[in-house]
Every structure is written in structure tokens, then in C-alpha cells.
Amino acid sequence: MKRFLFIFFFSSCFFAFSQTKVGGIVIDETGSPIAFANIIFKDSSEGTITNDNGRFYLESDETYSTILVSFIGYETKEIVLDQKVNYNMEIALQESAEQLKEVIVYTGKQSKKNNPAIEILKKIWAKKRENGVRKFKQYQYDKYEKVEFDLNTIDSALIKSKLFKGLEFMFEDLDTSRITGKTYLPMFLNESFSKIYGDNIIDEEKEDVLGNKNSGFSGNQAITAFVEDLYSDYDIYDNYLKFFDKSFTSPLSKTGVDTYNYVLSDSTFIDNKWCYNIIYYPRRKNELTFKGDFWVSDTTYAIKKINLQVTKSANINWVKEIYIEQDFDVVNDSVFLLKRDYMLSDFSFSKKEKSRGVYGKRTTVFDNYKFDTNRPEEFYKAESDPYDPRVFSRDSTFWKNARLETLNEDESGIFKLLDTLKTVPKFRTYYDIVSILGSGYIEIDKWNLDIGNIYSVLGFNDAEGTRVRLGARTYFGQNDTWRLEGYMAYGFTDKKAKHGFSAKFLLDRKSRLIFSGGNRRDIEQLGLSLTSTNDVLGRSIASSSLVTVGANDRLTNINLSTLNFEVEPVKNFRVRLGGSFRTLSSALPDAFGLDYLDPESPSGISSEVKQFDLNTTLIYTPGKRTIGYGVERANINDDHSTLLLNYTKGVRGFLESDFDYEKIQFSYRQPWQIGGFGRLTSSVELGKTFGEVPLSLLSVVPGNQTLFTLYNTFPNLDFYEFVTDTYATLHLEHNFNGRLFSRIPVLRKLNLREIVGIRGAWGQLSDENIALNAPSNIPLIAPEDQIYWEYSFGIGNIFKILRIDFNFRGNYLDNPDARPFGITGTFGFNF
Structure with missing residues (x-):
């Protein structure tokens, strides 16, 4: 979004x-x-x-x-x-x-054997691990990068429109794209300079960022994170190149012969090297492919120049053009090194030729290569601080020397233009509106306060009826070392006020030592996640869903207080220690009871649980990238795995806590990019509770009675349909990104995307826990006799924003009110 x-x-x-x-x-x-x-x-x-x-x-x-x-x-x-x-x-x-005599091009299987262009390709494959910095034991080089965003396709009608009345000065200096020929106006520029060090023997690489300069909207973390994620690094020699969360088949890929047509077009000297020119273009439409050409050396079979342009028929949204150029420098007879990398993306709502949009351009220049300087492994482990304030305050002398490619007049003018725009009330209004829609918060700068989240103002559930919620948070900047956040809510049916409050303090930036705590008193739909969290401000969509399947009356009153310390001793490895105290009771006792046997109660039955827990959580996210150094950081990629190990110790007696028990839980989530066949997301969860506990402390297999597609839930299960104290679940979901539909002529032009999923759950519930919860007015069943499973087929990218899933229940069809089939969906703006 x-x-x-x-x-x-x-x-x-x-x-x-x-x-x-x-x-x-x-x-x-x-x-x-x-x-x-x-x-x-x-x-x-x-x-x-x-x-x-x-x-x-x-x-x-x-x-x-x-x-x-x-x-x-x-x-x-x-x-x-x-x-x-x-x-x-x-x-x-x-x-x-x-008929051509110089180059004979065949079709089908013959062309793969006799086409001279493909014979050259085979030699490129054989040599690709020997080219570039891979040829040396160690390497280092300087890297200068600039990322720019420009408004494009500007004409007199746009300039004279009411939208830009009073802002005409913006268009005094327009430029023309050398790729598309369209006029454009630079609006945002980020520059960075760094030194890269690598060791091919121990397979380590390190980047020291020495300077970073941002014009435009440097204070907006959402935009900065978007830019970081948008332009990830790539290697043209890889089989697949990832852009915008999608894998495009590289023209240098070993699978390219099945994806592209290749033509040996020309040969000539480039930098005193005899090179062949090969043109390539896709065999089929609607696939994630490029068209273009490249020049390759006739001796080393290293690429000298290459350009790649995504075809307009490619199954990708909101992007009209992607154009890439790479130039390689000839160091000697056998070494070709990347010299310049240029990428242009044309973002637009429509792929029509005259549609307006935004250019996103990244230019990366490499220089000062040095090789075979041996450094100890500790050198690569010691990370520099990319958020050192000195990195962001380099003077003009530094940038004059650091720019491996000088800024042109228009790029230099971005700084002045944005400074002027920020003083224009009309522009500030536009900016504020979009910022509110993007972040969900209304900024009040003079108080350093944000009001929101605007998307959670209204809700509905069976216990509260219509519900209103208003929240706020402190916000001095994206790198705040502390943050306070809270909300108030009111239900018009139960006529009760609710609240939540949290505080976070970053005590040490280097180790990421964070102290946090808070309290929440609210009504919540529990049992939507197996791995329990103590987020005092979190709220599931099921708690306030306007439309549900069946009766959504299994809601819980929760009064939760937490206190936690978190530290990151190693990058992407977090350790969290804390305690929590909960009071839990049913919000609708007649429909959903949390009663359990209690010999100490006058009636022998209690309906409320008071529980103090100690928690230790280990979270490892290898490959995760974040931006910022404050108490809250923004993620800039989602292709990393997440491993979580959680240990909970219930302490009876402390603060009148009711139960002694132990719970251990493990979860592992991993996205997999399966080449050109799309993206597979997998997750495994395991857990066991030791000791006798009431229903409110057991592990519920996550059902889903909303109409929304929620990953890691079972859409054909009702809430609390399966209850366990020992469990194991598996979720697999694969998005083919249109790979199959692109082969069907009738569906090809619709750019639909096919999604398939399968999920299963197994669990046990001990006789002792069944006996303890005997007064409960809902059935207590665990999927022990056979693994409960479901499967689904989905169609995504409907009208570019809608996904619909058709969900089927595999077994346990004899359960009361079992739902054998259901339809869920979700909205989203995805590339």
C-alpha cells in the first residue's frame, strides 16, 4: 500500500x-x-x-x-x-x-543446437564464474550511487491545470529522457558513496558507507524504505534477476534458450576488443522477460555492454518501462569489471504510450578496483555504522571528490526546488494528504505528535457492536530513541471504554538494547495465532471485522500488562526477556465460556484467569534489512527467513497468579523464489504446554471466520474449533505470478496470477486438560486421530488489486457446523 x-x-x-x-x-x-x-x-x-x-x-x-x-x-x-x-x-x-547467408536462424529444437548466438551463450555460461571480481582472492572498489525520481510526460495541459495553479515555477527547467524521449522534472535525489571489500575464499563482503546525501523527502521513512527496497542489487550473470518482488529470466540464463529468441547481429571492435553483438527478445508474451542486446568479447566471453528492457506485455503492475544498461571496463586481456550500472523504471497507472507517471532512476558507478589484499576475517565481521551522523553531514569538498559521475544541472537543482516547494502551502497540503493515506497518521508537527491510525477508527463485533477508536503517538523523527503510543476506544453496545498504552526506549544503539512496557484493556479475538505475543497495542482484523462467517461470539476480555528488555547482540539475532500479567474472561459468557474447575472457588468453578508469566524469546532473521537506527526501524525487504523460539513459564501465586505451567514454541517462516516459477512461502509451527491450564491458556489452531485471506490461518475452521496443548502445523502457499495463465490465449491479456495453497495441523489435548475445562460450553477437540488439512486455489491481480481464494476442507467434515468450502479475498497494490 x-x-x-x-x-x-x-x-x-x-x-x-x-x-x-x-x-x-x-x-x-x-x-x-x-x-x-x-x-x-x-x-x-x-x-x-x-x-x-x-x-x-x-x-x-x-x-x-x-x-x-x-x-x-x-x-x-x-x-x-x-x-x-x-x-x-x-x-x-x-x-x-x-534469404540471409551470414546468420541462419532456425526455430524449435534445431535453433538451440545450430544457432551461432546460442553457441556463444554456452561459452558465456562456462566463463561466467571466472569474470569480474570472482577471478581474484580478494577485491575492493569504490561505489557511488544516485537514486532519482522524476515526474514525466509533462505537457502544457498539465502545467496549466488547476492542480498546479500557483506551482508553475516547478516546470521552468524540464529535461528529456534519453531512453524514452519524454519530458521530466526531477523531484527526489539520494546520493551515497561507499567502499566495498570482499574475500572470495571465505565468501565475505563488507560495505562501508562513507557519505549519504538526501534531497526531497528525507524525513519520510516510508519513502526512504520504499526506495531502498525498490533498487536491490542484481548480477546479470544470475539465472534470474529480481525486481519489484518478481523474478525475471536473465538473457544470460541457462534457461534463456527456452525463453528468448537469440540472433547474432554484428561484430566490431570496442575498446580494442573484438566483440559480438547478440539481439534477444522473448518467445512468448506476458512472461517476466526482457528484450535488448549485448556485446560479448570473443576471447574471454565476458559481457562488455548490455541493455535490458522489460516488454510491455510482462505481467507486472504499475510499471510501464524498465530499462537497464551496464558497461564493463576492460582492465587487461582477461579481466572485464563492471564500470557503470543504470536502471530506469517508469511507474504509471496505465501502460498506454501517453500516460503520465514517475521515473525512478538508479545510477551506480564503480571505480578504483584493487585486488588480492588479504584481510583477517574479523575485518569483515566488524560492521561500520551507516547511520553515523557524520555520514549524513559531509561537506561539498567530500562530495566533489566522491562523485564518480558528476550531477547535471537539473540534478543539482533538485535541492533548491524542494526547499522552495516545502514553503508553498498548496504543495504542503498535497504532501500531507498522501502522507496521511500512506502512514495512517495525521502529523501535528508543533506538538511532535501523530494522530491515528485512521484505518482503525471504526470497527464492529458481537460484544461491542459498533466501536470507535482514536489513538496518538509521539514522533520527533524517524530515528526517535523513545516513543509513546496509546489509544482510547468505546463500544456502543456494551457501553464500555477501552484503552491501550505502550512506551519504548532505546537505551543503547550499538547493542539495540530496548526497554518497553505497557497496558491494554480491551476485547479481543484470541486464538488467531499459535505463537503468542505480548503486543499491548496489537489487534487482529477478526476482532473488528464488519462481516464474518457464522457466529463471531467467541471473544475475550483482556487486561494485559507487560515489561520487556530486548537486545540484538549479533545482527538480525534478537533476545527478548520479559514478564506479563493477564486477566482473561469471556466477553459473551452465554455463548462462549472460559469456565474451568477450581477447588478453591466457593462454587467449584471459576470463569476468570489471572496469570503472571515470564517469557524468553529468541528471534533470528538472517538476511533481513532495515532502515533507521531509532527505537522503531522500518523493514526494507521481505525475502528473509524468520526463526522464533519462545519459552513461557507461568508462576502461580505471584500477584495472585492462578497457574504453574511451562510452554515452549517454535516457528520457522521462509519465502522461496523458485526461479521463473514464482514465489513459495512456507511456515512451520511446533509447540507443547507442560502442566494443566484452562482454555484461555491453551493453544488454539488458528481458524478464520472473516472474509479476508489471512496467511497462517485455516479459513475453513471456526474460532476455537480445535484446541490443543501439543501441536504442529504446516502452511505452503505458492504464487506462480501468471506463469500458467500466460500460456492460455484467452487469459493471457488479463495478467491474472495463480495461487495454490495447502495447510495442515496436528495436535493433542491431554485428558487432564479436558477434565479441567469440563464446564466449558464449547466442544474441546484436537486433530489427533488424523492430520487436519485444507487446500486452496486462488486468482490474483484481478483488476490489478483483488485476490480471491477458493478454500476446501480436506477432512473432519463431521464436526458440528463444519464448513467444507469457503471464499476469502484480499485487496492490495502489488507490482
């Missing part, structure tokens, strides 16, 4: 000098556009390929007088350029009267 709103903000509030510019369309004799035609400046290696609609744009810093236009099966056309800027060209190619 934050990603979508970020793009929406720039889209709605929207001359590096070059010598030769050409643009237009390539058609055949009937007027039909020719996709993937090759356009090149004559006597150069600078060129491009037409898109799916036959359109192209090409520019160069050099002056050229002629372009060559060619495509397999058509005669090459040579066009003289009358002037330096040539737009709206219409180039018609004639079918070739003669």
Missing part, C-alpha cells in the same frame, strides 16, 4: 545536453508495427530495440548523421538524419527478397 501511495503522490502532484535524438515507429508494408526491430547509429555500437508497439527512442552525446534499421526477414534501411533532433519518424521496412 505504501508503495502505491508513493507512486500516486508523485504522479498526481507532478537539458542534459545531447547531440543526436531520434524517435518514432517502425512498421511493415501493411502498416503494422514491428516489435524488437534494431535501431543503431551508423558506425557505432549505440543502439536500441523497438518496443512491443514498434516504437523507439534513441539519443547520444555524439553527433551522428545516419541510423540503420533492421529486423530478421526485412531489408536493412539506412536513413539520413536531416537534423540533430528527429522525432515522430515513421520507418517502413520491406520484406527481404533474399
Whole structure:
């Protein structure tokens, strides 16, 4: 959601000098556009390929007088350029009267054996582990990176619109993209300079960030995190390149011969190296593929230059163009090193040619390579602090030396433009509206306070009826070392006020020592998660869902107080120690009883539990990346695994606590990118309770009576349908990202995505716990005789925002009111 709103903000509030510019369309004799035609400046290696609609744009810093236009099966056309800027060209190619002799291209299985381009590909595969920094024992180099966002497709109608009345000064200096030929206005720029150190023997790499400079919206953590996640690193030699949470098949991949058509197009000297030029384009539409070309050395078979452009038919939302260029430097006869990496993304609501959007551009320049300097392993383990205040306060002299590629006039002007915009009330209004929609909080700067979350103001459940909630939090900046947060709520049926309050303090930044505590008194739908948490402000969607399946009356009054210490002794490994005191009782006793046998009660039965627990939790998240150094950090990736081990000790007698027991729980969640076949998410949970405890302290297999698709729950189970003291669950969900539907002609253009899932649960409930909870007015059943299981089929990307799942129950169909089938769904803005 934050990603979508970020793009929406720039889209709605929207001359590096070059010598030769050409643009237009390539058609055949009937007027039909020719996709993937090759356009090149004559006597150069600078060129491009037409898109799916036959359109192209090409520019160069050099002056050229002629372009060559060619495509397999058509005669090459040579066009003289009358002037330096040539737009709206219409180039018609004639079918070739003669069969090509230089390069013979076959189709089907034969082309994979006899196509000379594929023979070159095989040599690239054989050499790819020997090229670049992999050839050396150790390496180091300087890395300069700039990330820029620009408003594009700006015309007079936009400038004169009411939306920008009073903001016309923004458009005084417009530039033209050398990739698309569209006008654009720079709006955001982030620069960083770092030194990279690596050791191929021990497989370690370290990055020391020495400088970071941010123009635009540097104080907005959501935007900064979005930018960080958007442009992750990639290696063109890998089989799959990941962008926007999707895996695109690399043209250098070993599976590329099944995905792309390859044509050996040309050969020439580049930097005194004889290189072959290979054009590639996809065999099928709607797959996550590129089109483009690359130049490869005839001796080392290392890539000298490559460009990749995502086809418009690719199954990806909100992105109209992705264009990548990489240039490699020739160090000697056998060493080619990455010199410059450029990536442009055109974000837009529509893929139509004239639609407005936002350019996201990343340029990374590499220099000062050094090799075979041996360093101890401890050097790589010792992490630098990327949030050292000195990193963000470098002077102009530092940046003059650090910029491996100088800023052009428009990039330099971003700083001044944004400073001016922030003083304009109308712009601040636009910014505030989008910030509220993205974060859910209304900022009150003069009080350093945020009001929200606006998305939880209204709710409904059987116990409270209609419910209103208003909350607030302190906010001085994204790196606050302490934060206070709280809310008040009121139910119009039970006519009771509820509240929650939490406080967090970062005591030591290096070890991430955090002290936290709070209290919550509210009504909650428990049993929606096996691995218990003590989040005093958390609230499940099932607690306030407007529409549910069946009676949603198994709600609990909860009064929870917590006190915790957390430390991160090693990166991504957290240790949490704490205590909690809970008072639990049914919110609707007539429908849902939490009664249990209590010899000390006058009636022999108690309906309320008071419980003090000590908790130790270990959380390991290898590969997780975060941004910020305050008490609350933002995650910038979701492709990491999460391992959690939790031990709970119930202490009877302390603060009138009722039960002595022990509980141990383990969970493991892992996303897997299965090449071009999509993304598999898996999770395993195990747990056991030692001792006799009432229903409110047992482990409930998570049901789901809402109409929302909630991962790690069982959508065909009612709340509290299965109750255990020993359990094991498995969830598997695979999103094919349209891999199958793209093969079906009728469905291909809809860009739908197929999702399949299977999940199972096994558990036991001891006779002693069954006896203790005998007064309960709900059945106490555990899936012990056979593993309970479900499966589902889903269709995602409906209208680009909707996913619908069809869920089937595999067994236990004789349970009271068992639901054999159900439909759930969810909304979301995903690439």
C-alpha cells in the first residue's frame, strides 16, 4: 500500500545536453508495427530495440548523421538524419527478397543446437564464474550511487491545470529522457558513496558507507524504505534477476534458450576488443522477460555492454518501462569489471504510450578496483555504522571528490526546488494528504505528535457492536530513541471504554538494547495465532471485522500488562526477556465460556484467569534489512527467513497468579523464489504446554471466520474449533505470478496470477486438560486421530488489486457446523 501511495503522490502532484535524438515507429508494408526491430547509429555500437508497439527512442552525446534499421526477414534501411533532433519518424521496412547467408536462424529444437548466438551463450555460461571480481582472492572498489525520481510526460495541459495553479515555477527547467524521449522534472535525489571489500575464499563482503546525501523527502521513512527496497542489487550473470518482488529470466540464463529468441547481429571492435553483438527478445508474451542486446568479447566471453528492457506485455503492475544498461571496463586481456550500472523504471497507472507517471532512476558507478589484499576475517565481521551522523553531514569538498559521475544541472537543482516547494502551502497540503493515506497518521508537527491510525477508527463485533477508536503517538523523527503510543476506544453496545498504552526506549544503539512496557484493556479475538505475543497495542482484523462467517461470539476480555528488555547482540539475532500479567474472561459468557474447575472457588468453578508469566524469546532473521537506527526501524525487504523460539513459564501465586505451567514454541517462516516459477512461502509451527491450564491458556489452531485471506490461518475452521496443548502445523502457499495463465490465449491479456495453497495441523489435548475445562460450553477437540488439512486455489491481480481464494476442507467434515468450502479475498497494490 505504501508503495502505491508513493507512486500516486508523485504522479498526481507532478537539458542534459545531447547531440543526436531520434524517435518514432517502425512498421511493415501493411502498416503494422514491428516489435524488437534494431535501431543503431551508423558506425557505432549505440543502439536500441523497438518496443512491443514498434516504437523507439534513441539519443547520444555524439553527433551522428545516419541510423540503420533492421529486423530478421526485412531489408536493412539506412536513413539520413536531416537534423540533430528527429522525432515522430515513421520507418517502413520491406520484406527481404533474399534469404540471409551470414546468420541462419532456425526455430524449435534445431535453433538451440545450430544457432551461432546460442553457441556463444554456452561459452558465456562456462566463463561466467571466472569474470569480474570472482577471478581474484580478494577485491575492493569504490561505489557511488544516485537514486532519482522524476515526474514525466509533462505537457502544457498539465502545467496549466488547476492542480498546479500557483506551482508553475516547478516546470521552468524540464529535461528529456534519453531512453524514452519524454519530458521530466526531477523531484527526489539520494546520493551515497561507499567502499566495498570482499574475500572470495571465505565468501565475505563488507560495505562501508562513507557519505549519504538526501534531497526531497528525507524525513519520510516510508519513502526512504520504499526506495531502498525498490533498487536491490542484481548480477546479470544470475539465472534470474529480481525486481519489484518478481523474478525475471536473465538473457544470460541457462534457461534463456527456452525463453528468448537469440540472433547474432554484428561484430566490431570496442575498446580494442573484438566483440559480438547478440539481439534477444522473448518467445512468448506476458512472461517476466526482457528484450535488448549485448556485446560479448570473443576471447574471454565476458559481457562488455548490455541493455535490458522489460516488454510491455510482462505481467507486472504499475510499471510501464524498465530499462537497464551496464558497461564493463576492460582492465587487461582477461579481466572485464563492471564500470557503470543504470536502471530506469517508469511507474504509471496505465501502460498506454501517453500516460503520465514517475521515473525512478538508479545510477551506480564503480571505480578504483584493487585486488588480492588479504584481510583477517574479523575485518569483515566488524560492521561500520551507516547511520553515523557524520555520514549524513559531509561537506561539498567530500562530495566533489566522491562523485564518480558528476550531477547535471537539473540534478543539482533538485535541492533548491524542494526547499522552495516545502514553503508553498498548496504543495504542503498535497504532501500531507498522501502522507496521511500512506502512514495512517495525521502529523501535528508543533506538538511532535501523530494522530491515528485512521484505518482503525471504526470497527464492529458481537460484544461491542459498533466501536470507535482514536489513538496518538509521539514522533520527533524517524530515528526517535523513545516513543509513546496509546489509544482510547468505546463500544456502543456494551457501553464500555477501552484503552491501550505502550512506551519504548532505546537505551543503547550499538547493542539495540530496548526497554518497553505497557497496558491494554480491551476485547479481543484470541486464538488467531499459535505463537503468542505480548503486543499491548496489537489487534487482529477478526476482532473488528464488519462481516464474518457464522457466529463471531467467541471473544475475550483482556487486561494485559507487560515489561520487556530486548537486545540484538549479533545482527538480525534478537533476545527478548520479559514478564506479563493477564486477566482473561469471556466477553459473551452465554455463548462462549472460559469456565474451568477450581477447588478453591466457593462454587467449584471459576470463569476468570489471572496469570503472571515470564517469557524468553529468541528471534533470528538472517538476511533481513532495515532502515533507521531509532527505537522503531522500518523493514526494507521481505525475502528473509524468520526463526522464533519462545519459552513461557507461568508462576502461580505471584500477584495472585492462578497457574504453574511451562510452554515452549517454535516457528520457522521462509519465502522461496523458485526461479521463473514464482514465489513459495512456507511456515512451520511446533509447540507443547507442560502442566494443566484452562482454555484461555491453551493453544488454539488458528481458524478464520472473516472474509479476508489471512496467511497462517485455516479459513475453513471456526474460532476455537480445535484446541490443543501439543501441536504442529504446516502452511505452503505458492504464487506462480501468471506463469500458467500466460500460456492460455484467452487469459493471457488479463495478467491474472495463480495461487495454490495447502495447510495442515496436528495436535493433542491431554485428558487432564479436558477434565479441567469440563464446564466449558464449547466442544474441546484436537486433530489427533488424523492430520487436519485444507487446500486452496486462488486468482490474483484481478483488476490489478483483488485476490480471491477458493478454500476446501480436506477432512473432519463431521464436526458440528463444519464448513467444507469457503471464499476469502484480499485487496492490495502489488507490482
